[in-house]
Amino acid sequence: MGMGKRRRESQGELFVPSGELAASPGHAFYRRLNRLLGECGFDDAVEAACVPYYDAQGGRDSIAPGTYFRMLFVGYFEAIDSQRGIAWRCADSLSLREFLGMKLTERTPDHSTLSKTRDRLPLEVHELAFRLVLAAAAEKGLLKGKTLGVDSTTLEADAAMRSIVRKESGEDWKAYVKRLMQEAGEIEEGEEPTDEDLRRFDKKRKNKKTSNAEWESPTDPDARIARMKDGRTRLAYKAEHAIDLETELVVAAEVYHADQSDSRTLADTAMAARTHVSEAGRGEVFEEVVADKGYHSAGQLELVESLNVRTYIPEPNSPHQRRWTDKPSGLKEAVVANRRRTKTEKNSRLQKLRSERVERTFAHTCETGGARRTRLRGIEKVRKRHLIVAAAHNLAILLRSLLGAGKPKALAGLLDQLAQLLTAALDWLIRTISQQKSTDC
Incomplete structure (x- = not known):
């Protein structure tokens, strides 16, 4: 057998016969998830609910609403927090293409398509998708x-915290502390303090606090200053x-x-x-x-x-x-x-x-x-995304009751354990037969 060499020509094939495109066998976890969504009428229900938000007179067809929600489900099952990451993962995986219902000749949706679809569909449609999963769980007795x-x-x-500004004046942290230094007589008018001087003055001033009543983020006005679970202020x-x-x-x-x-x-x-x-x-x-x-x-x-x-x-x-x-x-x-x-x-x-x-x-x-x-x-956008993540969590509980695993990696681990048990049982059987034969001899 000769050694194959990687082709280095830049131009690809002009035409590729459809018979040469190998279809993916799919992933057992995502195949069962697709079957579950089909049983509860997920696609028909969300498509009917999305009709008022699209133009029926013409224009290019958007991605199917079921595809949009499936891509968000992938974000949960594959532990991906960004839409760019979700889009890349779906484009890279043949099994996920099969889960989304995308042909090999079709281009998977881009991250911007996810953003536009999320902005177009209201929170009520996302709540409907959440309730459809709950209804499927109710039918299974869960x-x-x-x-x-x-x-x-x-x-x-x-x-970022460094982007916050004062509500009444629009000053950022540096401008605010600089003004306080001038009012306290630490620097003269027009003098530019160094970053070290600003930090030193800010550290020693009394009654220092970062209040949501005084500060806000210009990039995300809905975000609030809070202490995270790990003790950081964000x-x-x-x-x-x-x-x-x-x-x-x-x-x-x-x-x-x-x-x-x-x-x-x-x-x-x-x-x-x-x-x-x-x-x-x-x-x-x-x-x-x-x-x-x-x-x-x-x-x-x-x-x-x-x-x-x-x-x-x-x-x-x-x-x-x-x-x-x-x-x-x-x-x-x-x-x-x-x-x-x-x-x-x-x-x-x-x-x-x-x-x-x-x-x-x-x-x-x-x-x-x-x-x-x-x-x-x-x-509003955060509510939509988190609601679908919670729906994916409920789907994981449903699949755990059906497959014994709530995520693709868990199913792979379960199959590995089963293979190990079968191997151990086969080894025990072979040893038993060998001992029996030696006893008979």
Whole structure:
């Protein structure tokens, strides 16, 4: 056999017969995912919902909405956080081309196509895609919808802290500190301090703080200054998940401004979860909400209680006794009822489940799902992307129940383990037969 040499001519073939194009056998994981999406009528439903947002009179056809959502699913399953990375991965992989329904002679969508499609389709279409996945989970018996666990995390925004400016004057950090140095008499008018002088003065000045009321990012005005989980101070958003505590399905994935406290967003997230669960085909909705003490607020407790939902939210320690004389009676009743429930053994059990399983959804979506750092600007865009990442997480739970693996790499590892077990069983069988033959001789 002769050694093959790499062709170095720059010009390719003018015509390539279709018979010479080898079709990809596809990936077992993505083939099963395509079958699952087909069973729940995913493509037909999203295409029908997207009709009003396209011109029916003419023009070039866009990518299919199902292809757009599949590419975002790929971002979760392949742990890719940027649209450029998703577009490159889909163009490079034959199995992903087969998953997207793209022929070998077709060009896969570019990252700019993803951006334009996301801007064209409203949040309601993305919510529909999320609910279709929830409905598929309900049909498989994976959506119980009785007890919800709620928690939040921070998402790093696509904006740098060094880009923030003062709201009232538009000054950046250097101009602001320079003005303070002039007002303090450290430098003369027109004198230019060095970066080291600015840092030294900024370090020693009193009452130094970076407040969202005074500073904003010109590149992403919706981002807010917040402390991340690792202790860094960054521009960020807040993602809040409500999950089915029994099955770990995400039934609501809301994104808020990072300076909105947990005690202000609980009722909104609970209402979104109720809407998603009811529209996913579940006749009954959840009965209980479990959260940590950061969500404790008399007003939020009353709003959740008005939905006929019991709360299990620990009450923060306070040196002062609450006064109810100037407040509506409904606030006191909600707080007292919640306080009574948090002293039970059931609350301890539910809090353990919440701390374990809600944090696990953040690990899957943010750490291994590519959603911790958003590459989009504007809270509306971040909401769309995070909602589809949560839908992909729910698909992973569905596939784990069907295949035993929730991601392509997990399926590959499962097959490797199976191959090792079969090899070990074959070796044991051969040794047993050999020993039997030697005994007979």
